[in-house]
Every structure is written in C-alpha cells, then in structure tokens.
C-alpha cells in the first residue's frame with residue numbers, strides 16, 4: 131500500500147500536477163502556497179490576528195463564495211429560461227414545478243443574491259472600521275467600491291427576469307429614479323430600458339447584462355481585488371505592532 | 382562574537398574596512414512581512430485552507446437549509462396596466478426610494494448618492510496615515526466616537542423621517558415659497574446640518590478632532606446608519622400608498638417581506 135502510494139506520488143504524472151511533497155513540513159507548506167493557483171492568493175505565513183474569526187468575520191470570503199454559488203446556480207437556471215416576455219414567466223413556473231430540484235435551484239439563486247449584497251456591504255463596513263483601507267490598500271478600497279456597485283447591478287438586473295408583477299414594478303420604480311436627472315437622466319433610462327417603458331427590449335438588455343456583462347466584470351474585478359489583497363501584504367492585521375514601519379512613517 | 386565597539390545599528394551587519402559605505406536612498410514603501418517576529422506568524426497551510434473550506438461548507442449549508450424552508454416569491458404575470466400598491470424597488474434601493482419621499486428627485490436620486498459614492502472613494506486619500514490599520518475602531522476613543530455617532534444618527538434620521546412625514550415643507554409651504562426652496566434647499570440644508578452636527582460637537586469637545594481618521598469615523602458612521610435607517614423605513618415601514626405603518630399592521634394584507 132505504502133509502495134503504491136509512493137509510486138503514484140512520485141510518478142511523473144502526479145509530479146506534473148503537484149510540484150511539492152506532502153505539506154507536513156515547512157518547505158512543502160511554503161511550496162504548496164506558491165505553486166498552487168488557489169493557494170498562491172495567500173501569503174506563506176500569516177499573522178495570527180488576521181485569521182481570528184472576530185477580526186474579519188470572513189465576510190470577504192463569504193461574498194466570494196456567494197459569487198461562486200450564484201454562478202453555478204445561475205448557469206443551471208439558464209438551461210431552462212428564455213428571456214422573452216411571452217415565455218419568461220412560464221419558464222420560471224416550469225422550473226419550479228416540473229424540473230427536479232428546480233424550486234430549490236431558484237430559491238438558492240435568489241437568497242444567495244440577497245446575501246451577497248448584504249455581505250458585500252458588511253465586508254465594506256468591516257474594512258472601514260478596521261482601517262484596512264489605509265496605505266497601501268487605498269486602491270483596493272476603490273476596487274471594492276466598484277465591486278459593490280457591480281454587485282448591486284447584478285442583483286438589480288436579475289430582479290426583472292422572472293417577469294412577474296414584483297419584477298416589473300420594481301424595475302419601473304428603480305429606473306424612474308435615473309429619469310429624474312435633468313441632463314442625461316432620460317437618456318440613461320432609455321439606454322437601460324431600450325425604450326420609454328419596461329418591455330421586451332428591457333428584458334433583453336437586462337438579461338444580457340445579468341448573465342454576461344456584469345458577471346464577467348465581477349469575475350475579472352474580484353480576481354484583481356484578491357490579487358491586490360495578496361500584493362498589499364495580506365490583511366491589514368498582519369501589520370499591527372510594527373514599530374519599524376511606524377518609525378519610517380514618522381521620519 | 383559580541384563586540385562592544387560596533388555601534389548598535391551595525392550589529393547585524395559588520396562593515397568591511399576595505400570598502401566605503403553611503404546611504405543611497407530611503408524608500409518609503411510597505412515592507413509586507415519583513416522585520417516581523419516569526420513568533421506572531423504561523424504557516425498559512427493548512428489552517429487558512431481549513432478555515433476557508435469551513436466557511437464555504439458552512440455558508441452553503443445555511444443557504445440550502447434556508448432555501449428548503451422558504452420559497453422565492455413569484456407573483457402574477459407582469460401587467461403594465463395594473464399598478465401594484467405599494468410599488469417598491471428591490472430592498473437595497475429602498476433607502477433611495479425613501480429619500481424621494483422627502484426631497485426633490487434630483488437631490489435624492491442623483492446628488493446625494495453621487496456624494497456618498499464620491500465620499501467612499503475618497504476616504505483612503507483623505508485619511509492616508511497608516512496608524513491603527515488593522516485594529517477595530519483604531520482605539521478606545523475611536524470606539525466611543527463610533528458608538529455615540531451611531532446612536533445620534535439613529536435618533537436624528539428616524540426623527541427626520543417622522544417629522545418630515547408629519548410636516549412636509551414642500552406641501553405646507555407650497556404656496557409661499559418656490560419649489561426649489563421647499564423641495565431642494567430646505568431638505569438639503571437639513572441633511573447637511575444633520576451630517577455636520579456630530580463633527581462640530583467633536584470639534585468643540587475638550588480634546589477636539591485629533592486626526593483625519595476621527596473625521597472619517599464620524600462621517601462613515603453617519604452614512605452607514607443613515608442608509609440602514611432609510612432602507613429599513615422604506616422596506617419594512619412603508620405600506621399601501623407608501624404611507625408609514627408598523628410592519629405587522631399593514632392594511633390590505635400587504636406583507637413587506639413578500640417583496641424580497
């Protein structure tokens with residue numbers, strides 16, 4: 131058994147996948163972080179403070195997980211949904227009543243969408259109160275603000291897709307706010323809706339934004355965000371009690 | 382080999398007598414993990430991977446259980462001819478919709494949101510000192526500033542909603558003053574006053590305002606709690622006719638939670 135394991139683990143195929151040994155020693159624990167695309171987002175060593183649950187509450191991570199859940203459930207929903215004012219509503223009913231686990235699928239997509247907005251806001255609040263936007267993380271804070279706006283956009287555009295009364299009037303009310311702006315308001319409203327009122331053109335546009343444009347941007351910018359967290363030295367808690375830097379600051 | 386003749390700063394770096402040295406440049410840049418005692422740090426693997434996996438499994442589990450218990454809403458087929466009452470935006474825009482009740486749409490829907498986003502983006506550029514980064518509320522004093530500001534905002538904004546709802550200037554003064562004054566200038570001035578007041582109090586207090594972080598703590602707390610108050614008011618307390626009701630005593634069988 132041990133021989134078989136050693137044979138597999140030392141084979142050229144295995145070694146081409148995992149370029150480090152079993153991570154039970156400092157060298158391999160360092161290598162796993164630098165050679166694995168998912169782990170390399172983390173530093174090799176972290177400050178104990180930064181992984182305390184009551185420090186970050188894991189809110190950024192939960193928001194990222196919600197994005198993954200939304201992508202998976204959203205793609206599955208796309209298999210059953212056609213964005214046409216004649217069929218969309220009935221596709222949702224079919225999904226809920228005919229498709230195995232369809233109701234669960236829709237529930238999960240909807241609740242995780244709400245949750246993602248909530249956790250993104252709470253994550254921002256946590257980052258603010260821990261002062262984690264301070265140098266050198268200013269840019270990542272700005273990236274975060276963009277992510278928050280995109281998250282709201284993703285949720286808002288998805289709201290129209292079931293094409294029920296709730297969807298129709300929520301989007302009518304929501305987009306009418308843009309129309310109040312005296313200079314470009316009407317133009318923006320028209321661009322979003324594809325007309326003066328919510329109709330087929332709006333559904334087409336919201337669908338395109340909801341399944342392609344915004345998730346694509348989110349994927350790109352969340353990647354940028356996480357990469358910046360890494361480049362800025364991990365969480366700001368890593369730096370606490372760093373006299374040497376404070377001296378440089380004050381010099 | 383302890384050598385007492387070597388000055389303190391050269392202990393880790395003994396100079397060669399055959400070379401000359403000079404300070405070329407001091408670079409002001411973050412030194413991520415350099416100079417930090419290894420005793421505070423631990424290997425990220427496997428603990429961070431385990432924590433993240435636990436978060437992933439935990440939050441997905443909660444989501445599945447909740448989704449088994451509560452179905453997503455689906456009302457009748459969309460009908461442009463039948464208006465729902467109330468007609469509400471998604472919950473995260475209810476703060477905006479609530480503001481529309483109190484002031485001119487350009488102020489509520491464009492100017493104030495733009496100011497809020499502009500403020501958020503500028504926070505790290507106004508408060509750029511690195512002091513206190515990574516510590517909740519920065520200090521004890523910071524904590525009490527946030528606590529008092531939060532309490533103040535909760536009372537002030539709830540008061541604003543209720544008073545403005547009972548005595549709306551844009552209706553009471555409609556015939557006396559131009560719309561610009563009643564719909565924009567008065568609510569704009571009231572809002573500005575409510576936002577600036579806690580800053581003034583801090584400024585005139587015994588210790589005054591000590592640094593940019595304290596200003597940010599006040600302003601962000603005002604913004605956050607205001608958003609919470611307005612969102613909850615719009616989402617939970619507005620019923621048919623967009624009138625204020627207790628959430629559990631809505632007329633016509635309307636339940637605000639059905640609109641999630």
Ligand code: HEM
Pocket residue numbers: 186188189190191192193194197250251253254257262263267270271272273274275277278281352355356359364365366367
């Ligand atoms: C789609 C939304 C977002 C996702 C998926 C996301 C994800 C993350 C993750 C996974 C982290 C690592 C630390 C943690 O878990 O708390 C992080 C850190 C950070 N995020 Fe976000 N974030 C989002 C939105 C935001 C927003 C709205 C802001 C602020 C306006 C922001 C600013 C930051 C900053 C400054 C850090 C570094 C924190 C530190 O050093 O302690 N992020 N983000």
